[in-house]
Amino acid sequence: MPPFADRLSAARFRAWHRGTREADLLIGGFFDRYHAAWDENELAWFEALLEADEVDVMSWALNVTEAPRKFYGPQLDALKRLDFVTIC
Numbered sequence: 001m002p003p004f005a006d007r008l009s010a011a012r013f014r015a016w017h018r019g020t021r022e023a024d025l026l027i028g029g030f031f032d033r034y035h036a037a038w039d040e041n042e043l044a045w046f047e048a049l050l051e052a053d054e055v056d057v058m059s060w061a062l063n064v065t066e067a068p069r070k071f072y073g074p075q076l077d078a079l080k081r082l083d084f085v086t087i088c
Helices: 004-015 021-037 040-051 054-061 074-081
Strands: none
Touching (some): 021 054, 021 074, 040 074
């Protein structure tokens, strides 16, 4: 497995290049706000989130649909707060 710092760098790129501006702001903004405090498990959670379709992730964040159980926990709770999205 690549070093933690390399995985963070790859996750940042993927978070900010999702395909739509809305998904970039949501997923990239979440990364920017929280990644500095992540440990191995939290990064693995985020890497799994990056594998999900961005429309699904946005739906989970907005409480439109339920996220799969594997995503339940404090990080999903933080994603749902949406307090990290800044629109200029």
